[in-house]
Amino acid sequence: MSEIRRRDPRREWIARNRLHPEHASVVAEQGGAASEWLGPNGVIRKNPRAIGFIGPNGIKRIDRSGAQQGGQAASAARQAAQDSRRNVTIEAPAFLVAVVPELSGGRLSAHDKDLLGLARRLADADPERPGAVLAVVFGEHKEDAFGEAGIDRLLHLDDDAYAGFAPEARLAALSAVERELAPRHWLLPDSPLGGADLGRRLALRLSERPATGVWQIEADAETPLGWRCTARGAAESLDIQRPLPRVALALAECAEPVDETRHAAEPLYLTESIPSAFSRIEDLGQVAVDPAGVALAEAEFILSGGNGVKDWDGFHHAAKVLGATEGASRVAVDDGFMARHRQVGATGTWVTARVYLAVGISGAIQHLQGIQTCDKVVAINLDPGCDMIKRADLAVIGDSAEILAALVAMVEQQRGGQRDAA
Template identity: 50%
Template sequence: MSLRIRRNPRLERIRRNRLHPEYESLMAARVSAIGPTGLRRINPHQTGFVMVQGRKRLNRLNPDGVGFAGAGQPGRVQAKEKPLHRVADPLGYVAAVLDLPGGRLSSHDRDVLGLAQQLAQAKDEPHAVLAIALGDVRETDLGGAGADRVIQLNQLHNEPLTGYCPELKRAILNATEQHYQPAFWLFPDSIDGGADLGSRWAVQLGERAAVQAWQVSKETTVCRGGSQLTDWHRPTPRVLLLAPECGAPVEELRHEALPLELTLPEPVSVTIEDLGPVSVDPSQIALSEAEFILAAGNGVRNWDQFHQVATVLGATEGASRVAVDDGYMPRHRQVGASGTWVSAWVYLAVGISGAIQHLQGIGQCETVIAINLDAGCDMVRRADLTVIADSEAVFAELLNLMNERQTGIAPQGVTVHEGEARHVA
């Protein structure tokens, strides 16, 4: 076998001629990056990628050495698995008691776990982050959020840990304290239960907890004082109630999230009994904390119908500034920069064109639905779902639909929407 490189003059000729009928198929079959003389060759017609604007860009990262198109196309992200961080034999623990509202990690929980990792890594001996998840847990990726070890319980001696049961939870924390003696106890300082449980636990341990702590290191902690007016610099205690955004959530690494054994505590007598949630009249809820707002603007003419729809849908009423200035709605229902800044899950805007002050006020809303006649207004650009129609006609149909839902009768000859059909069935 000779090592002489054989050339194919015909193929080379075709490769040089982009107008040749066989050029496309030949180039599609990926020419090797090494030319016939052994030199590295780059085909300039195949380097780089085309940007969204239609401009051609070079890919200077050149992962394979040659920047052929396709190697680094934008938008094609390979889901690379993050590196796994192991703590084999921890000499101590940093306990993070999670809120898990709705069974999922809140962003506050992730911040607390991120800070727990920082504190664990600041220790001289290897420490593991122990996540304590009590109640209904639907979150599957506690390891991705930074938990090295997990204690997960949804009941204690056949008593469920859902609802309000701080005494049961405190008994479990007590058992954890006896077995593992964590170096730190971290709680999210939140209304979802973290602040309450953390305060109880601090009082039981006889620790002076750091409340609203927002800057925490191994030695010192900065806490916000009353009315957010002062900062208290103090040595870091064992129990910390952490403010939101106290630490960066874990993103670069995966953690093991190994389940940890716990001997269950003795049954405890419960003094506070949970009687369950109370149904609240949505019109009584303050606008800033409502979860579903039906807001009206200048485009609404039939106000009786609007109030009726709000009652039927169970929405809290809001209004734009025009509707309030014209006297159709009270001032405390105004949404926007000069009214209330709302944080609803769903914001249904009817006849609101979307002045910038109003859009600022709804900046925190998750889902915005708009009913408007003008398809070019700013609210349509902000909304996740827009219906271009007259609000009065849509309201009339909405009332009919809700009536059918409640009575369970769909009129003949009307196609029922898929989601609707499932519900009725």
């Protein structure tokens, strides 16, 4: 769309005149622009009466979320949504809540954001004496929205020593943070290769007995830190209620992520240098693993083919593009299209994938048993009456080869688009 605004004085006049018979349609056409426009002198003019729209019952409705009813208002609406965040700056925090996000892929993960939400609850509990959330970030990152996630202070430790698996170096750095800043709380995500490891090391270094698998906290004045937590124990089978210790490892969805405030994410530096730790663990780097070689039981996204797949080259190509692990039905294995260890089902592998994309599989009972713990099942099949369709969360009836090809094209386009945007 062109950036040059073209003005239509008549329509502007109609838009201002609520009594004009064409008023409603013009307002609808102009969207949000009707209440706010550039005056002849280049000054923004506002019409407070133009805010809102006529609802289906003929009653005027005002939407205070910042967006007006209207087709063209999408980009303006997004702008407004971001603008609605309140800026918060905590100058002199009463205490620090240290968070070590896992930063998977260089960005704050959903788990990190939940954890920061939890940190905010701890920090903001007493409005008189607010604490600050300190994030300790290791290595390079691509995140640019630390403030939006609720971080007041950002300690970015960028050094090659922290790259890869470097628990000893990271632990030394966190010990230095502890010495210098002495945060009241340490929060880490209890995620397999994020904070689960580092958090436990830190706790023992600080001689604390950490709470692990925390998923809920509530204020309790009788405990040393003023909080109680509920934590999962014994392989997810127990809830342990205990006073919140200084070091807590929290599960995903332990709190709502921050979405109403924007924080300063003010950079912070340690004054003393971190002693370099003698490392007995050396990271030799990631090993190239063929996505097709990932064990079926471990895979979180499986593209599974059955009797209805005719174009196996297309199928393998789709699996590669989607980054999915390949599975197969018994028939496909019996017919020699897939190796036996790729067979999904009661007689093959019981899979636990988050998404199971079944292509041309009618869904024998044994097969359905094998996928019963899958979160989402998507089926592509020609036969709308087959059992797999009944099981599927989403089913598309049609030619599997065409649909897969279209899906592959879309995924490639989406990836391309992302790369352009980045």
